[in-house]
Amino acid sequence: EAGVAQSPRYKIIEKRQSVAFWCNPISGHATLYWYQQILGQGPKLLIQFQNNGVVDDSQLPKDRFSAERLKGVDSTLKIQPAKLEDSAVYLCASSSWGGPGGLAFFGQGTRLTVV
Amino acid sequence: SQQGEEDPQALSIQEGENATMNCSYKTSINNLQWYRQNSGRGLVHLILIRSNEREKHSGRLRVTLDTSKKSSSLLITASRAADTASYFCATQGGSEKLVFGKGTKLTVNP
Numbered sequence: 143e144a145g146v147a148q149s150p151r152y153k154i155i156e157k158r159q160s161v162a163f164w165c166n167p168i169s170g171h172a173t174l175y176w177y178q179q180i181l182g183q184g185p186k187l188l189i190q191f192q193n194n195g196v197v198d199d200s201q202l203p204k205d206r207f208s209a210e211r212l213k214g215v216d217s218t219l220k221i222q223p224a225k226l227e228d229s230a231v232y233l234c235a236s237s238s239w240g241g242p243g244g245l246a247f248f249g250q251g252t253r254l255t256v257v
Numbered sequence: 258s259q260q261g262e263e264d265p266q267a268l269s270i271q272e273g274e275n276a277t278m279n280c281s282y283k284t285s286i287n288n289l290q291w292y293r294q295n296s297g298r299g300l301v302h303l304i305l306i307r308s309n310e311r312e313k314h315s316g317r318l319r320v321t322l323d324t325s326k327k328s329s330s331l332l333i334t335a336s337r338a339a340d341t342a343s344y345f346c347a348t349q350g351g352s353e354k355l356v357f358g359k360g361t362k363l364t365v366n367p
Contacts, residue, residue, distance in 0.1 A: 146299075173353055175355060177357075183359060183360075184261075184345055184357040184358050184359045184360050185300070185345070185357045186357075187354065187355065187356060187357075190352075190353070190354055190355075192353075197352055197353070197354065198352065198354050233299060233300070235300075235355075237353070237355075244305070244353075245290060245302040245305050246290075246300075246302060246347075246355055247302070248292075248299040248300040248301070249299055250298065250299045251298075251299050
């Protein structure tokens with residue numbers, strides 16, 4: 143089965159610019175996660191979708207970050223305007239929704255550098 | 258906020274030795290998962306243990322879960338240089354929110 147696809151792999155932007163990341167989850171997976179991973183740290187959950195509804199976005203900086211999941215499949219994460227501290231790897235993951243939970247499958251991530 | 262906290266932060270061993278990593282968490286969970294991340298790559302799931310399970314095996318991996326102590330351990334037996342990576346525990350509750358710890362960086366020297 144195809145894995146989680148993310149693009150672009152790398153992005154360099156100047157502070158105050160905007161950027162968007164795209165994620166295509168595994169077919170049939172209802173749950174989609176976006177994580178931010180700063181170098182040397184664990185992934186931090188930004189937002190969790192089930193189908194096209196938001197389950198948790200408590201750690202999403204909503205003044206600059208936004209995310210949507212079109213028709214419960216693909217998802218985009220946007221940062222506008224970017225700050226230096228947004229430099230990180232942005233990881234997308236998906237899992238099938240099933241009772242007590244299940245393993246998540248991760249994409250390769252998008253490495254963002256804000257200069 | 259991070260739910261799991263791994264210990265130690267870094268571990269260096271020789272090939273053939275066993276590696277043990279620990280994870281502590283704070284709130285009730287449905288399951289606990291372990292993931293591996295090679296440098297510059299995405300995370301790969303290793304094993305999931307449910308809250309009503311105490312021990313689980315998968316190849317050279319052994320995971321234990323003690324819900325009374327809110328802790329888990331990952332044991333890698335007969336380690337290989339290819340096991341060099343960062344290892345993360347992640348807890349999952351009723352909403353399937355998956356929260357990661359800070360990770361243990363394992364180095365296996367040939």
